[in-house]
Amino acid sequence: MFSIIVQYLYRLVPGNPILLRVIETGGRRRRDLFIRCAYLGALVLLVLMMLVQSTSLDSASLAALTRRSGEIFWWMSHVQLALVALLAPIFTAGAITQEKDSQTYDILLSTPLTNGQIVLGSLLSRVFFVVALLISGMPIFAITQVFGGVAIRSIVQAFLIAAVTALLTGSMAMAIAVFKVGTRRTIFTFYLCILLALAIPLVLEQFGFARIEGARPGTHSSLLAGVNPFLAMRVIFNDGKYLPPEMGQTSIAGHSALVQWYFARPEWFFITSMTLMSVILILPSILLLRLLAQSTNTMRGWILKKLHISSGNRTRRLRYVWANPIAWREARTRASAARAYVMRYGFTTLGVGAAIVLLVLHAQRQPPDVVIADAGYDAAKSELTILDHSEIRKIRLSFFAADQTSIQMDETNIPTTALTPGMILEVNEKPGQPGRARSIKILHPTARVSLAQTRQFLLGAVWIEVAMILLVVTQSAASTVTREKEDGSLDLIISTPITSRYYIWGKLRGLVSFALPLLAVPLASLLLFLVYDLFRFQTDPPAVFTWTVFPYALIALPPMLIVMCAIAAILGMKMSLQCRTTVMAVIASVGIMAALAGGLGFCGMKSAGSNLEGGGLVVSALSPFSLAGILIDGANYAPSMFGGVHSDFGAAFSNHLLVLIAAWAMAGVYAVVVYTMYTSMVKNFDMTIRAQAT
């Protein structure tokens, strides 16, 4: 009996033929070798750069070296986790198409291999590459041990967090494949969801959301640290500010032991819970694999039928085909698929909805603690009736005489008749004499969400929206030709009289008509605040008027956004033409776009905040992200240019003009780049396509 169990377990993982095949052949692939070399090269380069930097410091001190060792570990762990987070979905997403690839899948199902062997073999063979990367990086991590300063326990935790992240993405991809929830098109959605799940908690943390009190005063942790690998890993480094609460600490004492553990040990909670989650995802796949394989329906089809959204008949209402069929296909058939509908309307609703909520919160006033009640001020008794936290009480203003007709506050004399009901006050009572005021102060109503917070949230929303739009456009463009290559329809198209110019123009037109409504969302958010500012200015003109968003943002940002979308589209199409598979085209173009828009944005933000002054502003116009940063929250990101004089439009006129001109000029430069790429693509289209034909 024992030997049977041992043999079963042996065949389940170490002797699993599917896994063995991948381990034996995968290591010899040239592509894998290049990726592994690039990964290790990046880690080695990082360590070398940091070591070289440390020699320029006063490195004679052992403490300094230990500190530097800790920094190296911090960077390496983050780079490793970021690479794993990026690569794991790419390598595991292939499992989703396994269902399509039923020729090999059916053969596997007809062998004596058990469900467990098939599911675990497929899962581990996909995770294998990422795990191999992690293991190959271990010797580089060992360098940190030379100088000390990093506990082995921390290294183990960092590796476990990265490995569990890879395991979870693999398990999710396998579950989607086995339960037939997804198709080839799901790969991108899956990838996007993983990235959003990783990024959103980080953004929320950055803006101070979902924070909990830490173990020491002045420290904090995130509510989401237990479910996000990056936040969980921050705990390992013990950086002084980010410190989770202790078990039993007052702030979390009211919760159950499990919740307390979640708050106090987020790194271990992440490792344990995500491993458990992987098991939960995989277990039904193992149990139901052969049963589900017999089903001819997809889960999506079943759900749509149950919801009466689809009758299950494979027919559809006919649509009118445009004179340019290529543009029609891009804009209507692909964009009007249910997924695209949900994406477009969901995106618009969420984006505009978030802006409206933010505007309402910003427009709403904070409920005051103390206001003058209806009875008001009784001059005879020098008594003021106030509403203090919803409780009516009287307070004696003994600091001036009854016959006094004015009181001095904030170095100005205010007549006592000005103390009218509804006025917001701050009352400072005499110690030990409640009901007798030592001083009072008139307060202005404050917004529920302050101006600075509003700008930060608005900027965050615009960044997320622009990033999503660029991702969607890049992905759509990158898959547009490769998909036709894969399903064979490209040959049919290019054997018709359609020219390469017509074909590429049609594709671009279709992509743009798909992306334009999405672009309206961030712009509509800015417009909302502009209209609100104008309304505010008309109804209650303040002494010093401060724009929430610089008004010219509405003419500076659109050309940059449109041209950046055009770059995303043309770059995606170029990759789509050159790569043989959709996955490769999407990875390449998303990577380039992320480096271009993200990298330039990062440089732009840093330059704007530096002492480069006008030069910094020009650099910030290189990317829509940094440009949005300047236009929405210039006071924060370019304090030297817009800080003190933000409200003074006249004084900062030249800076504003510079930003506007730089934004338009960069949009023009990018437009030239797009046009050059377009003409080159048209010219080389036939050659590229025919060179790939076999």
Add this chain to the structure above:
Amino acid sequence: MAAVIKTVNLTKRYGTLVALSNLNLEIEEGDCYGYIGPNGAGKSTTIKILATLLQPTWGEARVCDLVIGYQSRLIRPLIGYVPDYFGAYEDMAVQEYLEFFAASYNINGSARTKVVNDVLELTDLGYKRDALVDGLSRGMKQRLSIARVLLHNPKVLLLDEPAGNLDPRARIEMRELLKELRRMGKTILISSHILPELADLCNKVGIIEQGELLYSGPVSDILRRARAGTILHVTVATAQEQAAALLAQDDQIENISTTNGVLELSLRQDVSDYSFVPQRLVQAGYKLTMLKEEEVNLETAFMRLTKGLVQ
């Protein structure tokens, strides 16, 4: 008649692999040309070059006297290409699919509606016009492919394995459809592995092997040439070996072999009357149980030609 398709020393290489070697092909207007060859012989490569999808490495290919490469743009409206797979579009209905390709041939407005209705009727797909292309059966997809290439009324149809993987009924329907197209005067180049059907459909065939054209000409001619050198299958009730020895003495018989207990007699090429075989055997007292001439059809011709038995 003028050659609608003509290739001169057409050569295509993929790296070191020679897919086509000095192919000289000539197909006249109205011909239905069956293109036969084993897998990897170069049939699809030839068709892809003629469909302007591939550039030849060497040599020249012309369609309607227009040169592939220089004048591909002018050739495309004249041809209709059906590949050996179905180029599916997700989320498109049958009529949308046809309208999409009609627009690709610059057929718009009411003309498009009319032509789409006409081809739907011709291919008997009218009742499926709002069905999703993805959900059609293989036979229907193939009919839709034919409907697609008829939209612009091309002169030349290039069909790469149009009946591959079809069930017998769908295959018969496809054959009838192609016959109808032939009656309409289209020049058809069709590659197929189902040789009896080609014999029934085509007036000319070309046999290609390893990129080289072994034969090109009328079907009747290749059958006649393959018939030269009759093969007889003979069985006798007893003493088969002695009977074989007896027949071997006759100089009209070139070769005798035994396969599964059946004597296979190869007669000399100039011998067409084989009545002497039963006479000899009966006279020698053997009880003849079977005498059958090997049937010569396109399949046998193909087998003989690719084995080098027919020159």
